[in-house]
Amino acid sequence: MNYENLIFAVEDKIAIVTLNRPKALNALNSALLGELSQLVDTVGKDDSIEAVIITGAGDKAFVAGADIAEMKGKTPLEARAFSQLGNAIFTKIERLPQPVIAAVNGFALGGGCELAMACDIRLASPNAKFGQPEVNLGIVAGFGGTQRLPRLVGVGIAKELLMTADMISAERAAQIGLVNHVVEADQLLDKAKEMAKKMLSKAPYAVQFSKKLVNEGMNVDLDRALALESEVFGTLFGTEDRLEGMSAFVEKRPASFRKK
Numbered sequence: 001m002n003y004e005n006l007i008f009a010v011e012d013k014i015a016i017v018t019l020n021r022p023k024a025l026n027a028l029n030s031a032l033l034g035e036l037s038q039l040v041d042t043v044g045k046d047d048s049i050e051a052v053i054i055t056g057a058g059d060k061a062f063v064a065g066a067d068i069a070e071m072k073g074k075t076p077l078e079a080r081a082f083s084q085l086g087n088a089i090f091t092k093i094e095r096l097p098q099p100v101i102a103a104v105n106g107f108a109l110g111g112g113c114e115l116a117m118a119c120d121i122r123l124a125s126p127n128a129k130f131g132q133p134e135v136n137l138g139i140v141a142g143f144g145g146t147q148r149l150p151r152l153v154g155v156g157i158a159k160e161l162l163m164t165a166d167m168i169s170a171e172r173a174a175q176i177g178l179v180n181h182v183v184e185a186d187q188l189l190d191k192a193k194e195m196a197k198k199m200l201s202k203a204p205y206a207v208q209f210s211k212k213l214v215n216e217g218m219n220v221d222l223d224r225a226l227a228l229e230s231e232v233f234g235t236l237f238g239t240e241d242r243l244e245g246m247s248a249f250v251e252k253r254p255a256s257f258r259k260k
């Protein structure tokens with residue numbers, strides 16, 4: 001499939017998705033969101049893709065938010081549908097079976113910060129800037145920001161960012177847990193690939209279910225979340241990779257996992 005607003009490449013089983021509207025700082029319009037949705041569906045079904053990296057084209061922006069020029073003419077009903085669309089796509093990204101790393105190479109504002117938060121890991125270049133500036137526009141965050149931000153950084157800091165529209169540096173984002181690591185711009189993609197490869201070297205089902213348990217556990221009460229953990233813990237004891245991992249440890253050799 002040919003994309004007009006995305007660049008899609010696969011290297012060493014890692015999909016690299018580049019949001020590509022650099023003249024509009026990669027702002028999310030309906031066309032880009034439609035392509036992203038299709039791409040996520042394709043990647044989710046493709047067993048040959050084992051990890052995903054999402055980044056922005058150009059050296060200025062990851063994504064500067066939803067496209068304000070396009071949003072400006074929307075009626076309340078259309079705006080609600082747009083928010084539902086963005087939420088549905090970002091939730092699909094969050095639930096991809098593969099690990100997803102955001103390589104945040106510049107502005108990650110509004111929908112851009114929300115896209116980064118739907119990823120499992122966020123790496124940022126020193127020039128990256130994060131924020132939820134929607135209150136400047138008379139709206140609230142609409143692609144998950146009011147919900148994923150407090151889950152990531154806590155209620156107090158999330159409310160501060162959502163209610164002041166303050167833009168924060170990559171360094172500050174790392175301090176509050178919004179960013180995992182700050183990495184020099186010219187090493188950002190390599191670092192993301194390196195982290196993806198590290199995950200790919202581990203037992204695949206164990207990595208996949210670690211992600212799923214964190215995601216699902218955040219949405220249910222602790223008793224249910226712990227019950228889910230025990231269920232998966234038990235299930236994985238039935239896998240060949242579990243036997244391989246433990247045998248390799250006891251035999252003092254590297255494990256060789258086979259997704260079995």
Ligand code: CAA
Nearest residue numbers: 024025027064065066067068069109110111133141142143
């Ligand atoms: N939508 C549409 N176009 C955008 C955009 C956006 N979110 N952000 C930037 N652009 C466009 C600008 O209009 C400009 O286009 P022209 O060259 O045609 O004028 C181009 O990208 C470059 O931007 P600037 O000239 O503004 O660049 P700057 O360096 O002076 O400022 C910036 C950069 C601080 C990121 C500024 O562009 C900005 O504030 N952008 C808007 C950020 C924002 O409010 N995002 C939230 C959107 S709402 C949202 O996302 C809702 C949601 O939750 C889903």
